[in-house]
Amino acid sequence: xxxxxxxxxxxxxxxxxxxxxxxxxxxxxxxxxxxxxxxxxxxxxxxxxxxxxxxxxxxxxxxxxxxxxxxxxxxxxxxxxxxxxxxxxxxxxxxxxxxxxxxxxxxxxxxxxxxxxxxxxxxxxxxxxxxxxxxxxxxxxxxxxxxxxxxxxxxxxxxxxxxxxxxxxxxxxxxxxxxxxxxxxxxxxxxxxxxxxxxxxxxxxxxxxxxxxxxxxxxxxxxxxxxxxxxxxxxxxxxxxxxxxxxxxxxxxxxxxxxxxxxxxxxxxxxxxxxxxxxxxxxxxxxxxxxxxxxxxxxxxxxxxxxxxxxxxxxxxxxxxxxxxxxxxxxxxxxxxxxxxxxxxxxxxxxxxxxxxxxxxxxxxxxxxxxxxxxxxxxxxxxxxxxxxxxxxxxxxxxxxxxxxxxxxxxxxxxxxxx
Amino acid sequence: xxxxxxxxxxxxxxxxxxxxxxxxxxxxxxxxxxxxxxxxxxxxxxxxxxxxxxxxxxxxxxxxxxxxxxxxxxxxxxxxxxxxxxxxxxxxxxxxxxxxxxxxxxxxxxxxxxxxxxxxxxxxxxxxxxx
Numbered sequence: 048x049x050x051x052x053x054x055x056x057x058x059x060x061x062x063x064x065x066x067x068x069x070x071x072x073x074x075x076x077x078x079x080x081x082x083x084x085x086x087x088x089x090x091x092x093x094x095x096x097x098x099x100x101x102x103x104x105x106x107x108x109x110x111x112x113x114x115x116x117x118x119x120x121x122x123x124x125x126x127x128x129x130x131x132x133x134x135x136x137x138x139x140x141x142x143x144x145x146x147x148x149x150x151x152x153x154x155x156x157x158x159x160x161x162x163x164x165x166x167x168x169x170x171x172x173x174x175x176x177x178x179x180x181x182x183x184x185x186x187x188x189x190x191x192x193x194x195x196x197x198x199x200x201x202x203x204x205x206x207x208x209x210x211x212x213x214x215x216x217x218x219x220x221x222x223x224x225x226x227x228x229x230x231x232x233x234x235x236x237x238x239x240x241x242x243x244x245x246x247x248x249x250x251x252x253x254x255x256x257x258x259x260x261x262x263x264x265x266x267x268x269x270x271x272x273x274x275x276x277x278x279x280x281x282x283x284x285x286x287x288x289x290x291x292x293x294x295x296x297x298x299x300x301x302x303x304x305x306x307x308x309x310x311x312x313x314x315x316x317x318x319x320x321x322x323x324x325x326x327x328x329x330x331x332x333x334x335x336x337x338x339x340x341x342x343x344x345x346x347x348x349x350x351x352x353x354x355x356x357x358x359x360x361x362x363x364x365x366x367x368x369x370x371x372x373x374x375x376x377x378x379x380x381x382x383x384x385x386x387x388x389x390x391x392x393x394x395x396x397x398x399x400x401x402x403x404x405x406x407x408x409x410x411x412x413x414x415x416x417x418x419x420x421x422x423x424x425x426x427x428x429x430x431x432x433x434x435x436x437x438x439x440x441x442x443x444x445x446x447x448x449x450x451x452x453x454x455x456x457x458x459x460x461x462x463x464x465x466x
Numbered sequence: 467x468x469x470x471x472x473x474x475x476x477x478x479x480x481x482x483x484x485x486x487x488x489x490x491x492x493x494x495x496x497x498x499x500x501x502x503x504x505x506x507x508x509x510x511x512x513x514x515x516x517x518x519x520x521x522x523x524x525x526x527x528x529x530x531x532x533x534x535x536x537x538x539x540x541x542x543x544x545x546x547x548x549x550x551x552x553x554x555x556x557x558x559x560x561x562x563x564x565x566x567x568x569x570x571x572x573x574x575x576x577x578x579x580x581x582x583x584x585x586x587x588x589x590x591x592x593x594x595x596x597x
Contacts (some may be wrong), residue, residue: 300499438482440519448516449495456488 056096056188059087059105064270066107069155072218075117078162079208082180084111084116085436091181101331156181157272160265161229163207164236167214172207173236174243181206181268182261192258193243215227231272234282234338237266242284259290260368280329280425281339290347291315302458305448307354319349340369359388412441416451423458432458467590468512473581475547477540480520480548481559482562493572494579501568506554510564512552520546552588557559561585 067088070079089107102108103325178184178192190200221229241434244258266283273279295309326342344365351357366382379402387395402414406410419434432455475483486494505511523546525537551568555561565583573579 127482183547245487301496439484440521445516449491452484453488453489454488455484456486459485462486 055253056101058095059101060092061108061264062182063109064348065156065159065181067113068180069159070110071113071117073155073158074114075121076218078211079205080120081113081117082208084113084120086387087116088113088177090185100110121143121283128135131188131265134379143305152325155218156268158218160233160269161221162216163220164229164233165211165214165217166232168207168210170236170239172203172210173232174240175200175203176207176211177236177265178240178261182265184261192443230269230276230279234266235260235268237269238282238338240265241290245289257285259293263290270364277332277334278336280325281342284322284325285338285342285345287318287325287351288342291318291322292348297446300418303446306348306451311353314349319346322346322349335368337369337373340365340372344369354398355386357388359385364387375415376402376405376412376440379405380408380413384417384421387421387424392421396425396464410443410449410452412438412443414439419451419454423454432462437466467554467557467561468590469558470538470586470588471553471561471565471566472550472584472586473550473582474545474584475548476545477520477542480546487531488592490572490574490576493576497571500550501571504567505551505564510555511551512554514549516549520548544578556588558585561587 064085068081068085071085072078075081078222092105093108096102096105102219143424155302159181160177163180164173168176172275175189175193178189179186186201186204188199190197193200240258241262244260244262245340257357263283264287266286268278270279270283292306292309292314294315295311295313298304323344323346326346330343344362347358347362347365363382363385366378366385369378370382379398383395383398383402386398396418399414399418402408415438416433416441419431419438422428422431422434435458436454436455439448439455442448442451492524498590502511503536505514521542523538523540523541526534527537529535551564553564555564562585565585569581570578571581573581
């Protein structure tokens with residue numbers, strides 16, 4: 048029971064995090080210090096609320112505590128610069144009263160997101176800052192999720208805040224017509240957070256799966272504020288349609304299970320239904336972008352009753368569209384798989400050719416893994432074994448390496464039993 | 467006191483390892499997972515990582531202007547680190563005992579692999595170095 052109370056307080060705090068931060072930034076005009084103050088307020092709440100009960104106006108409580116910390120911070124700053132003869136009270140006088148900021152109820156969550164995902168920041172910094180400032184995760188939790196020491200993550204976050212300060216990004220929402228670019232950057236960061244959680248959820252560190260949940264939660268927040276943007280809906284749909292399969296993706300000891308062999312009964316039907324509903328609303332509005340197309344592909348997989356029933360022709364057509372829209376080698380790779388499923392493995396192998404010399408394909412083992420798979424489909428087991436092994440040597444995660452080695456071993460056994 | 471238990475091997479060992487049968491592989495993976503769980507359950511686990519293939523390894527030195535000069539051709543006899551565990555235990559003997567357990571990881575044919583494990587104490591008080 049106590050756990051349940053703690054859990055709901057934690058959820059509450061995370062929902063409030065951006066709504067508390069924005070008025071404090073607005074009031075004191077110092078993002079870095081305000082962010083620290085809000086973190087302190089959140090920590091104070093996790094200590095006090097379970098003991099004393101949740102206050103009647105939780106958001107107001109948090110803003111008040113954070114503002115007090117800010118005032119203390121300014122006082123000590125002022126004290127240090129006493130010779131400038133600025134009285135400590137000045138800080139209080141300059142800033143509008145707390146109640147006003149709290150009551151204005153203005154929701155600046157989008158402004159915060161635009162700030163945290165600003166192109167001036169490295170992607171790693173943007174991810175960390177977004178999770179902390181908008182997601183309300185503690186530095187320790189973010190460090191855990193990325194498997195780096197807390198001090199490293201703390202440094203990454205504080206450097207990000209310095210960059211924001213130095214770049215002089217104003218705390219205001221761009222005009223509607225200027226929002227497209229920053230919104231794309233936000234979506235990309237959310238997409239990366241989701242992938243980080245999803246791609247690694249097979250590892251022993253299952254905690255990382257929380258990153259996918261967090262990405263979905265944050266994307267929902269954006270969707271609620273930008274319902275007319277079809278790519279926001281597309282990204283949310285893509286996440287839901289992909290995440291719906293997560294329970295079926297790993298076996299009892301954490302091994303990877305590819306899509307074709309997954310137990311589809313384990314897929315989350317409710318999530319699939321929600322993803323498809325989102326997509327069905329977004330697609331007819333026009334302006335179909337890459338996220339919607341990827342979501343549509345995920346939906347085709349999710350709707351197939353079995354791997355054999357998959358409508359590969361439709362998937363291939365969607366990849367053709369995607370290929371025309373983005374110049375991404377991963378899309379070329381997936382397009383080749385779809386083509387192989389429709390026209391046979393030789394067609395797929397032919398399409399993989401140009402990727403050998405594509406330096407942008409950073410995860411080279413995926414190319415070799417796909418090649419091995421298509422070679423196996425084509426009946427060339429010798430070459431398939433070789434490529435599965437090359438792929439295994441280059442794999443970047445343990446479950447992936449084990450999976451690829453297992454494929455090579457399986458074919459090797461098949462070969463010796465044939466002889 | 468902390469110890470690092472290092473699994474090392476030559477390039478040939480790696481090539482051999484990549485050719486293990488399905489059963490051998492499954493047994494080995496199962497053992498390694500169980501071993502890590504044991505370390506966690508007994509409260510001595512600090513960290514573990516497996517490293518990518520030695521074929522991707524590079525030795526880097528700084529050139530005249532500090533630019534990286536990489537060397538990726540190694541003699542057959544070179545030992546590579548394949549992975550490690552860091553444990554926090556009461557005595558060197560306890561560390562040796564755990565290393566011996568790691569060394570029983572099943573190899574080809576399901577027999578204990580007898581893999582050599584290098585055990586080194588991890589120095590404490592790195593803060594003294596100003597890090």
